[in-house]
Structure formats: C-alpha cells, structure tokens
Amino acid sequence: MSGDGEHAPEAPGDVDLDKPSTARIYDWYLGGTNNYAVDRHFGEQADRQFPLIKPLAMSNRQWLGRVVRAALAEGITQFLDLGSGVPTVGNVHEIAPGARVVYVDYEPVAVAHSELILERQEAGDRAGIVRADFRDPDYVLDHETTREVLDFSKPICVLMVSVLHFVGGADNVPGIIRRYRWRLAPGSWLAASHITTDDAPAEGAAQISALAESYRDTQNPAWLRDKAEFTSWFDGFELVEPGIVHLTDWRPDSPEVLFPDLEPESVRPFYWSGVGRVG
Ligand SMILES: C[S@@+](CC[C@H](N)C(=O)[O-])C[C@H]1O[C@@H](n2cnc3c(N)ncnc32)[C@H](O)[C@@H]1O
Incomplete structure (x- = not known):
C-alpha cells in the first residue's frame, strides 16, 4: 500500500461537510473541537477499528515537540510546518516562543483556526x-508570507509531521522533498514522521491497514510505507541522531503518561520518524 501510481486528491476548495477531512479528524483524535459531525462519526469508527489511534496521534504530536526543542538546542530558530493541521495543542510558535514560524495547510478550517490563534496571541x-x-x-517557498517571516540564508527546520502518508506515490514524495532541500541553507533540518506496519503485531497491522483503507472515503486517502522507502526520502541529508527510528524512540525526554491504562510500548511500532540535516 505504498501509493505507487496514485495521486492524492487536489486541494479542497471550500469547507467540505460531506466528506471527513484528516485535519478535522486528527483534531478530534487530540480532543479538539474544530470538527464536524462527519469527522466525529469517522473518528468514532476509527477508534473502534484501531483503538490505539488517539494515543498514537498524541505521541506523534509529542514527537513534534521534541523535534522543535532539539532544533532550538542546535540554534535553529526558524520553522516551516507543512501540513500543520488544526492547532489544538502544542503549536510550534508556542513551544518556541522566540522563533519565526510559517504554517502551511490546505484545509480551510485548519487555516482559519491558525489565523485566529496567531491573531489572538498577537x-x-x-x-x-x-x-x-x-x-x-515553489508556491510555498515564494509566497510573500513565507518570504516575510523566514530568512532563507539561515537554517530552517522543515516539518513534515504525519503528512506524507497523505501524499500518493505518483505525487513523487522524494521529488517534493528535494525541491524544499535545494532552497535550504546548510544546517537546516527536515523532520518527518510516517505511519507504518513494519514491526507491528499482526492484529495491530491488520487494524491500521483497515483504517488506512477507510481513509479512502475521506478527503485524504492514506498510504502506508515501510522503513526502506521512508529512509530513502532522506537521501542527500545527513541523518541526525538517532537516525530513522520509531518515533517513541526518537530522543524520548520524559515518561509520557497520557493514557494510564496503556502500555507505552503498544504505540511504538506504528510510526517511523527521522530528521535529516542539510550539509
Ligand atoms: C494528521 S494532520 C497532521 C498535523 C500536524 N502536522 C501534526 O503532526 O500534528 C495532517 C495535516 O496535513 C494536511 N495536509 C495533507 N496533505 C496536504 C497537502 N498536500 N498540502 C497541505 N496540507 C496537507 C491536512 O489538511 C492536515 O491538516
């Protein structure tokens, strides 16, 4: 299910209330309120299909936080957050209050909510x-907001967190990544996380594969990739320690007790993560 030969759909025009959208479903997984009945209905079904989905979404969001803090520790103070979503918890500009941040999303509710938050927080x-x-x-990088906020002569951390599984094989993920990399100064980072079943127990693998199938009925079909394909997207980057690992193994900084009844190990196999540095 790598999406070879398949394109993800065009960007949504307006708010679509007939089909669930990943931005709003993910908001529901995280306990947010920027979602509609159609998204909640999908989310409830997803939760039944794959009961680890909410903790998994939360652990992905926590990984984003660890990456942002690690980038700051390396002196990177600029972030380009691609597919930033509905900012329910832990947004980059909140984790990194002194940093410069550009969020990018194509889902109208996500964009409207981001505008509101940025305005409200001045x-x-x-x-x-x-x-x-x-x-x-090119559109993203040449956009006037991007040019105003980010200084391309200095390192930028590009975040592709839980978004590339919504890009089809025919959309050419490595080509997209390359076109961002060409425009980045040395010392910049690319950080990505991606759903997988490689090391998953059979039951979990079957559940998440079925869930990925269900996403075919949403605005955002999803594709699963294996470690080899995910790793190949970092060609041309120097891998930042600890390399390509499950995201719970990427510089864990504290025991995260979000779901007290849950074995922390249970969410581990379902995501690959990695950070590459531009040399
Ligand atoms: C699962 S959410 C992830 C949000 C955030 N990156 C995180 O990990 O917490 C995926 C987001 O990517 C956005 N997205 C998916 N494909 C996109 C594309 N081609 N261009 C812009 N945004 C996209 C969706 O609208 C959604 O908000």
Whole structure:
C-alpha cells in the first residue's frame, strides 16, 4: 500500500461537510473541537477499528515537540510546518516562543483556526499561515508570507509531521522533498514522521491497514510505507541522531503518561520518524 501510481486528491476548495477531512479528524483524535459531525462519526469508527489511534496521534504530536526543542538546542530558530493541521495543542510558535514560524495547510478550517490563534496571541510578524498545497514547494517557498517571516540564508527546520502518508506515490514524495532541500541553507533540518506496519503485531497491522483503507472515503486517502522507502526520502541529508527510528524512540525526554491504562510500548511500532540535516 505504498501509493505507487496514485495521486492524492487536489486541494479542497471550500469547507467540505460531506466528506471527513484528516485535519478535522486528527483534531478530534487530540480532543479538539474544530470538527464536524462527519469527522466525529469517522473518528468514532476509527477508534473502534484501531483503538490505539488517539494515543498514537498524541505521541506523534509529542514527537513534534521534541523535534522543535532539539532544533532550538542546535540554534535553529526558524520553522516551516507543512501540513500543520488544526492547532489544538502544542503549536510550534508556542513551544518556541522566540522563533519565526510559517504554517502551511490546505484545509480551510485548519487555516482559519491558525489565523485566529496567531491573531489572538498577537504572534505579529514572527508567525504566519499560508493556505497552500505543500506538494507545490515553489508556491510555498515564494509566497510573500513565507518570504516575510523566514530568512532563507539561515537554517530552517522543515516539518513534515504525519503528512506524507497523505501524499500518493505518483505525487513523487522524494521529488517534493528535494525541491524544499535545494532552497535550504546548510544546517537546516527536515523532520518527518510516517505511519507504518513494519514491526507491528499482526492484529495491530491488520487494524491500521483497515483504517488506512477507510481513509479512502475521506478527503485524504492514506498510504502506508515501510522503513526502506521512508529512509530513502532522506537521501542527500545527513541523518541526525538517532537516525530513522520509531518515533517513541526518537530522543524520548520524559515518561509520557497520557493514557494510564496503556502500555507505552503498544504505540511504538506504528510510526517511523527521522530528521535529516542539510550539509
Ligand atoms: C494528521 S494532520 C497532521 C498535523 C500536524 N502536522 C501534526 O503532526 O500534528 C495532517 C495535516 O496535513 C494536511 N495536509 C495533507 N496533505 C496536504 C497537502 N498536500 N498540502 C497541505 N496540507 C496537507 C491536512 O489538511 C492536515 O491538516
């Protein structure tokens, strides 16, 4: 299910209330309220199909936080968050209050909510949101908001967190990544996380595969990839320690007790993660 020969659909035009959207479903997984009945209905079904989905979404969100803090520790103070979603918890500009941040999403509710948050928090000229399909790197990188907020002569951390499984094989993921990399200064980072079943127990693998099938009926069909394919996307980057690992193994910083009844190990096999540095 790698999506070879398949394109993800075009960017949504307006708010679509007939089909669930991954931005709003993910918001529901995280306990947010920026979702509609159609998204909640899908989310409830997903939760029954694969009961680890909510903790998995939360552990992905926590990984994003660890990456942002690690980038700051390396002196990177600029972030380009591609497929930033509905910012329910732990947004980059909140984790990194002094940083410059551009959010990019193509889902209208995600964009509207980001605009509201940035306005309310008076993020000013140090953070902005671009409504765009990140499969068009030139549009994103040349957008006036991107140019105003980010300084491309200095390192930028590009975040592709839990978004590439919504990009089809025919959309050419390595080509998209390359076109971002070409425009980045040395020392920049690319951070990505992606759903997988490689090391999953049979029951979990079957459940998440069935869930990926269900996403075919949403605005955002999803594809699973294996470690070899995910790793190949970092060609041309130096891998940052600890390399390509399950995201719970990427620089864990504290025991995260979010779901007290859950074995922390249970979510481990379902995501690959990695950070590459531009040399
Ligand atoms: C599962 S959410 C992930 C949100 C956030 N990156 C995180 O990990 O917490 C996926 C987001 O990617 C967005 N997305 C998917 N494909 C996209 C594309 N081609 N261009 C822009 N946004 C996209 C969706 O609208 C959604 O908000």
